[in-house]
Amino acid sequence: MTEKILYTLHETQALLEQGAVLVVDIRDQDTFAEGHIPGAVNMPEIFSFLSESTPEGLAALQNTFGASFSRVGVAHDHKVVFYEDSFDTRYGASCRGYWLARYLGHPDCGILDGGFWAWQQYGLPEETAEIPPIPSRFLPHPNTALMATRDDVLAALGGSETILLDNRDANEWLGHTSSPYGFDFAPRRGRIPTARWIEWYSFMSRDAIPAFRPAHEIRALCASQQIYPDSEIIIFCFKGSRAANTYVALKLAGFNRLRVYFASWNEWSRNPSLPIESGEPRGA
Numbered sequence: 001m002t003e004k005i006l007y008t009l010h011e012t013q014a015l016l017e018q019g020a021v022l023v024v025d026i027r028d029q030d031t032f033a034e035g036h037i038p039g040a041v042n043m044p045e046i047f048s049f050l051s052e053s054t055p056e057g058l059a060a061l062q063n064t065f066g067a068s069f070s071r072v073g074v075a076h077d078h079k080v081v082f083y084e085d086s087f088d089t090r091y092g093a094s095c096r097g098y099w100l101a102r103y104l105g106h107p108d109c110g111i112l113d114g115g116f117w118a119w120q121q122y123g124l125p126e127e128t129a130e131i132p133p134i135p136s137r138f139l140p141h142p143n144t145a146l147m148a149t150r151d152d153v154l155a156a157l158g159g160s161e162t163i164l165l166d167n168r169d170a171n172e173w174l175g176h177t178s179s180p181y182g183f184d185f186a187p188r189r190g191r192i193p194t195a196r197w198i199e200w201y202s203f204m205s206r207d208a209i210p211a212f213r214p215a216h217e218i219r220a221l222c223a224s225q226q227i228y229p230d231s232e233i234i235i236f237c238f239k240g241s242r243a244a245n246t247y248v249a250l251k252l253a254g255f256n257r258l259r260v261y262f263a264s265w266n267e268w269s270r271n272p273s274l275p276i277e278s279g280e281p282r283g284a
């Protein structure tokens with residue numbers, strides 16, 4: 001059975017009415033305070049946390065989000081739906097929430113299709129009051145099959161088995177900036193050698209409310225880079241958010257051998273012993 005990831009407005013509203021879902025808003029605190037889905041809890045750290053893929057880094061990631069999920073009441077036996085403004089406004093942060101919950105072993109989580117913009121567009125109820133969350137005890141059970149580490153990426157370099165897929169914005173791929181958060185946020189600019197590149201925006205329609213493109217279009221886009229549904233793929237970006245967005249796009253299009261290099265360029269670029277390619281890519 002295909003895993004359900006996207007929840008429509010109608011489905012989410014019905015689940016809320018039944019008390020059958022915890023809705024998690026990943027936007028920043030001020031935006032959350034201006035209006036959010038009634039009953040939603042706020043977890044901006046889903047977007048901001050920077051991780052490392054060393055054993056210590058992974059343990060820190062698991063502990064941090066074990067504590068954060070517990071703080072807002074995420075529980076393994078209760079459905080969770082994450083949302084942001086829309087899929088392309090916060091670098092895919094709602095997808096980062098979904099992917100993190102899956103990685104930490106949550107069996108039943110998803111994303112609000114269209115995000116809060118769609119919710120508002122349809123005039124659905126909002127509230128500004130912040131109701132204190134009811135904490136839970138969320139114990140992470142990491143699903144290591146979803147995570148790629150720096151060593152996994154190193155092992156894939158130049159090989160034919162695993163495809164490295166870089167989905168950062170064009171100016172990062174071209175080496176014009178080190179990150180989306182400032183030119184010098186990370187110490188080096190450029191690309192991981194041999195990685196293929198499909199900019200994350202390309203997987204979404206650019207309508208007023210961005211949505212993932214139909215599966216056949218996503219498959220065709222990937223095929224243009226010799227990436228196919230049975231390919232083994234490691235996706236990366238700057239810190240795992242846009243990569244999670246592309247993970248969702250590919251999953252919806254029937255790709256299943258997917259891992260996210262969650263620490264991404266933020267980790268890779270800080271270690272001078274790891275190879276990068278800089279300057280304009282050939283043919284750019």
Ligand SMILES: O=S(=O)([O-])[S-]
Pocket residue numbers: 090091092180237238239240241242243
């Ligand atoms: O910073 S990001 O690449 O995770 S959007």
